Amino acid sequence: MYVAVKGGERAIENAHAFLAEVRRGDPAVPELSVAQIREQLALAVNRVMAEGSLYDPDLAALAIRQARGDLIEAVFLIRAYRTTIPRFGVSRPVETAAMACLRRISATFKDLPGGQVLGPTFDYSHRLLDVAPACGDAPVPPAPQAAPGDAPMPHVTGLLDRDGLIEPALPDDTAPPDLTREPLALPAARALRLQALARADEGFLLSLAYSTQRGYGRTHAFVGELRIGPVAVEMEIPELGFAVEIGEVELTECETVNQFTGSRSEPAQFTRGYGLVFGQTERKAIAMALVDRALRWRELGEDDTGAPAQDEEFVLSHCDNIQATGFLEHIKLPHYVDFQAELELIRRLRAEAQARAAEAAP
Amino acid sequence: MTAAAYNFAYLDEQTKRMIRRAILKGIAVPGYQVPFASREMPMPYGWGTGGVQVTAACLTPEDVLKVIDQGADDTTNAVSIRRFFQRTAGVAVTEDTGTATLIQTRHRIPETPLAEGQILVFQVPIPEPLRFLEPREPETRRMHALEDYGLMQVKLYEDIARHGAIATSYAYPVRVEGRYVMDPSPIPKFDNPKLADSPAIQLFGAGREQRIYALPPYTAVVSLDFDDHPFAATRADHPCHLCGATDSYLDEVIVDDQGGRMFVCSDTDHCRKQRPAP
Numbered sequence: 129m130y131v132a133v134k135g136g137e138r139a140i141e142n143a144h145a146f147l148a149e150v151r152r153g154d155p156a157v158p159e160l161s162v163a164q165i166r167e168q169l170a171l172a173v174n175r176v177m178a179e180g181s182l183y184d185p186d187l188a189a190l191a192i193r194q195a196r197g198d199l200i201e202a203v204f205l206i207r208a209y210r211t212t213i214p215r216f217g218v219s220r221p222v223e224t225a226a227m228a229c230l231r232r233i234s235a236t237f238k239d240l241p242g243g244q245v246l247g248p249t250f251d252y253s254h255r256l257l258d259v260a261p262a263c264g265d266a267p268v269p270p271a272p273q274a275a276p277g278d279a280p281m282p283h284v285t286g287l288l289d290r291d292g293l294i295e296p297a298l299p300d301d302t303a304p305p306d307l308t309r310e311p312l313a314l315p316a317a318r319a320l321r322l323q324a325l326a327r328a329d330e331g332f333l334l335s336l337a338y339s340t341q342r343g344y345g346r347t348h349a350f351v352g353e354l355r356i357g358p359v360a361v362e363m364e365i366p367e368l369g370f371a372v373e374i375g376e377v378e379l380t381e382c383e384t385v386n387q388f389t390g391s392r393s394e395p396a397q398f399t400r401g402y403g404l405v406f407g408q409t410e411r412k413a414i415a416m417a418l419v420d421r422a423l424r425w426r427e428l429g430e431d432d433t434g435a436p437a438q439d440e441e442f443v444l445s446h447c448d449n450i451q452a453t454g455f456l457e458h459i460k461l462p463h464y465v466d467f468q469a470e471l472e473l474i475r476r477l478r479a480e481a482q483a484r485a486a487e488a489a490p
Numbered sequence: 491m492t493a494a495a496y497n498f499a500y501l502d503e504q505t506k507r508m509i510r511r512a513i514l515k516g517i518a519v520p521g522y523q524v525p526f527a528s529r530e531m532p533m534p535y536g537w538g539t540g541g542v543q544v545t546a547a548c549l550t551p552e553d554v555l556k557v558i559d560q561g562a563d564d565t566t567n568a569v570s571i572r573r574f575f576q577r578t579a580g581v582a583v584t585e586d587t588g589t590a591t592l593i594q595t596r597h598r599i600p601e602t603p604l605a606e607g608q609i610l611v612f613q614v615p616i617p618e619p620l621r622f623l624e625p626r627e628p629e630t631r632r633m634h635a636l637e638d639y640g641l642m643q644v645k646l647y648e649d650i651a652r653h654g655a656i657a658t659s660y661a662y663p664v665r666v667e668g669r670y671v672m673d674p675s676p677i678p679k680f681d682n683p684k685l686a687d688s689p690a691i692q693l694f695g696a697g698r699e700q701r702i703y704a705l706p707p708y709t710a711v712v713s714l715d716f717d718d719h720p721f722a723a724t725r726a727d728h729p730c731h732l733c734g735a736t737d738s739y740l741d742e743v744i745v746d747d748q749g750g751r752m753f754v755c756s757d758t759d760h761c762r763k764q765r766p767a768p
Contacts, residue, residue, distance in 0.1 A: 465678055
């Protein structure tokens with residue numbers, strides 16, 4: 129009996145073996161390859177890269193398979209691996225204006241330089257479950273192709289900026305802080321907030337952003353622009369004295385244009401919210417931009433309405449799903465020592481109350 | 491990924507150095523919570539990542555490690571953490587409190603008194619003793635800086651007014667060297683007296699909350715109380731069913747569905763040694 133309440137190495141080993149078996153599933157069904165996950169579950173891979181803060185589609189796909197498709201568990205695997213990799217430098221800021229856009233839309237202008245490029249999106253599909261599965265490996269006909277345009281695709285906010293209609297985004301050469309190398313200190317600068325939001329849980333950001341739309345810290349956001357595509361990553365090599373391209377990452381960038389009527393300190397002009405996330409991750413990028421804008425209330429002289437999305441400490445302390453899930457799930461661990469202490473306390477308080485009641489009784 | 495792919499005790503040397511600096515600062519300012527750049531570990535936050543990082547930063551190849559959870563060496567998470575260090579550091583492990591040079595613990599202080607040269611590492615979920623009175627970190631840091639502990643005194647007083655006793659049975663707050671109020675981690679208050687004047691170094695690691703704090707050997711640690719309601723360590727009023735000890739902390743085990751219970755030492759090493767040889 130006593131033995132049964134304790135753990136035991138063999139029980140753990142057996143649990144691991146059981147997990148390995150169910151992870152694999154029916155052995156008569158072929159095992160998923162990492163390449164299949166990377167190619168066919170690309171949006172799951174993107175989410176794991178974004179929240180794992182590591183751009184490596186193959187590792188993300190591997191993690192998804194190992195995690196049985198639990199994306200937060202996959203993010204956790206990637207994060208734990210990521211910490212073991214030495215950090216050897218900082219890239220130059222990526223130039224999203226030079227992005228080779230797979231998709232680029234603006235909700236604020238019907239047409240604009242570079243045009244609206246719809247790209248691979250669910251936005252215009254009817255969500256009808258395709259119950260007639262593609263039998264076998266019938267090839268998907270290739271999508272029609274246009275000649276790649278070489279027209280530049282300037283940022284919409286840049287166009288508004290020329291007329292002074294939107295707050296200027298001034299260049300800032302301050303070295304960005306690194307959330308993964310320094311403890312979070314509050315209040316946080318915007319760069320640090322954006323860093324935290326970029327790796328934050330998509331669901332948490334989605335709900336917070338949604339809450340601002342419903343009136344809890346409303347910021348009247350328009351999607352000025354959403355663009356998705358690869359950008360070059362360049363790094364200054366001190367020995368060379370110039371920057372070289374060391375790779376390419378796919379990013380989703382969302383710039384919101386927010387209605388703003390001016391405050392005690394600022395003239396009436398549009399303001400900005402910003403989202404930038406690894407991979408094709410539109411929902412997350414838009415949510416990030418809305419939450420970023422809501423968090424800027426103090427800097428813009430707006431009122432604190434007490435909305436959750438305005439509360440920097442609340443948002444930054446709770447947006448990380450690896451921290452959240454770990455702490456949430458740790459209550460599965462044994463707590464019998466603490467619980468025993470509580471039992472003793474409650475028994476004693478009850479006994480005292482009963483004794484008092486007995487004394488008071490005639 | 492093989493264990494050989496990682497540095498001794500998993501963390502790279504720069505990270506260990508950063509953690510050691512936080513530990514040294516913590517020892518220099520007993521009870522003060524030192525922010526540190528907690529790393530993501532291969533076990534979940536809330537499962538001992540702070541303790542694991544402190545242990546990793548302190549371990550040397552000659553160390554003998556003991557890991558307990560709820561006082562027991564064989565609870566699942568203790569087994570998991572012990573294995574982690576066996577795999578990544580290759581250190582010797584023991585269940586014997588006296589033999590261990592470094593003990594990582596969750597929720598207990600061993601019954602066997604510790605000695606000079608030993609290190610006790612606590613896993614801490616919420617390092618801030620004022621957190622549930624004031625949720626905001628900049629505010630609680632200010633309160634510590636100004637020694638503004640009135641809120642805590644009021645909380646304890648309200649407990650007495652409402653329940654006739656201080657209704658905190660674990661993670662019972664302490665004052666360190668008359669200065670910082672400190673959360674001793676969720677140990678039962680039965681263990682609080684062991685914190686004071688311990689010959690061992692006591693280190694506290696909170697991974698998710700990115701804080702390290704420490705009690706150097708022979709530090710004055712006082713459990714908060716009032717003159718007319720003095721602190722009292724409590725335990726279940728039974729002898730251990732297995733070893734008969736009447737001075738150890740007990741776990742309650744339900745043995746049937748008729749209200750049957752038995753009480754056994756939570757410290758498995760201590761209990762085994764108290765039992766007559768079979």
